Amino acid sequence: MIEGIITRGVGGNYYVDIGDKIIECRARGLFRLKNIKPLVGDRVLVRITEEDEDAGYIEEIKERTSEIKRPNVANAQQLIIIFSIKNPEPSFLLLDKLLIAASLNKLKPVICINKSDLADEKERENILDIFKNTGYKIIFTSKYEPDSLLELKEILKDKVNVFSGPSGVGKSSLMNAIEPGFHLETGEISEKLKRGKHTTRHAEIFKLSFGGYAVDTPGFSSFELEGIDEYSLKNHYPEIVKYDEGCRFLDCLHYKEPGCQIKKAVDEGLISRIRYNNYIRLLEQIKSNKPY
Ligand SMILES: Nc1nc2c(ncn2[C@@H]2O[C@H](COP(=O)(O)OP(=O)(O)O)[C@@H](O)[C@H]2O)c(=O)[nH]1
Ligand SMILES: [Mg+2]
Ligand SMILES: [Zn+2]
Structure with missing residues (x-):
């Protein structure tokens, strides 16, 4: 066999x-x-x-090592989360949700900030600063910067990769740039034409010429916090896990409790305030859905 x-x-x-x-x-x-x-x-x-x-x-x-829904794919290994540095600007809350989806689905997340040709060094550093102490892999890409495409290919090589991210960030352009055989439609007009057509999608993974596979997922963008309760949310924030020690309360949610070391770490600049605020927003969302 x-x-x-x-x-x-x-x-x-x-x-x-x-x-x-x-x-x-x-x-x-x-x-x-x-x-x-x-x-x-x-x-x-x-x-x-x-x-x-x-x-x-x-x-x-x-x-199987993993199984994702929408599309239903087994053994995916990496979630390539694509946003653009501008046009449109990234939603860091949606980015966090995708990172959590990766964590829940046992996929290694890679944050790919695209259209980096539109950014200066300061803007790149601001992004890196948001994810300090997370350990996440972050790359900057642009279809106009060949070295960045080589770096992306190196990351994708020999893995089953799931691509995710909002429309307009340059996903299709990026795929076409790394895999000239793809010929995916790009730009707003084609996006509009496509809408409504692909209602009955069957799952398919596409072979990459340099090794590995790629699959697109629209599903993760409508991701809800399924299967997470208020106490497990923090486990999906690596920098919270890293500094989660010494809070006055053992089951501290790092929310309104006094003597919280995570809030201290935010004040000291060890944890990004943007990430912490997203954590609180998601925490409040989880709490409010709970029938008391
Ligand atoms: N400046 C710049 N624009 C890009 C880049 N990649 C794509 N775009 C533009 O962004 C728009 C959306 O691209 P598209 O690939 O269709 O995005 P998708 O909706 O994520 O698949 C198009 O007008 C592209 O020309 C890039 O690397 N840099
Ligand atoms: Mg597209
Ligand atoms: Zn705390």
């Missing part, structure tokens, strides 16, 4: 990339018995049919 990765699934047919070619496969009945549905991104073992060397059966699905 040959190992491969499912890149596309349409009506019970699965397209499995085995390295040098794509094999069209059916899943074996035993998956249905076990109530397992093969997903795009699944690493599988395939038995090639005797009659046709481009067709086969999926015999085994390897254990």
Whole structure:
């Protein structure tokens, strides 16, 4: 049997990339018995049919390391969160929500600040300052700066990458710049035309010529704080975890409690006030949804 990765699934047919070619496969009945549905991104073992060397059966699905919804993809490894430094300016609250989504979905987040040709050194430093002490990987990219594209490619290489970010930040332009074979539509007019067309999306991961895969997700942008309660939210802020020691109350939410070390760390400039304020906004949102 040959190992491969499912890149596309349409009506019970699965397209499995085995390295040098794509094999069209059916899943074996035993998956249905076990109530397992093969997903795009699944690493599988395939038995090639005797009659046709481009067709086969999926015999085994390897254990998944992650599973995201909308689109439903298994084994994604990185979430590439794309915002632009301006036109439009980044929403740091949405950026935080995407970082939390990455954390919840066991994806490594990479913050990609695009259109960096429009920014000066000071503006870049302001962004880096917001994420100080988080440990997040942050890169600045522009379709006009070839070195930045090389850096992005190095990060994407050999990984299953999920792209996320609001429209207009240059996602499609960026993909086209790193992968000339993509020919994605760019600009506002094409965005409008596309709207409403792709209502029945089937998941698909796209092979990158330099190694790895890419998949686009519209779903994460409407992300709600599913599965997080007020006490677990802080675990998704690495810099809060880092300085979370010595608060007067053991279960301190770093909210209105006296003797809070996190508020002190914000005052001392160790934690960005923008990040802290977002944390408080999300905390209040979680609290208010709670039926008391
Ligand atoms: N200055 C600058 N503009 C860019 C860059 N990338 C894209 N744009 C412009 O931003 C607009 C939106 O780009 P598009 O790729 O369609 O964004 P998407 O909606 O995120 O896919 C277009 O007018 C692009 O020409 C960049 O690196 N620098
Ligand atoms: Mg686009
Ligand atoms: Zn505290």
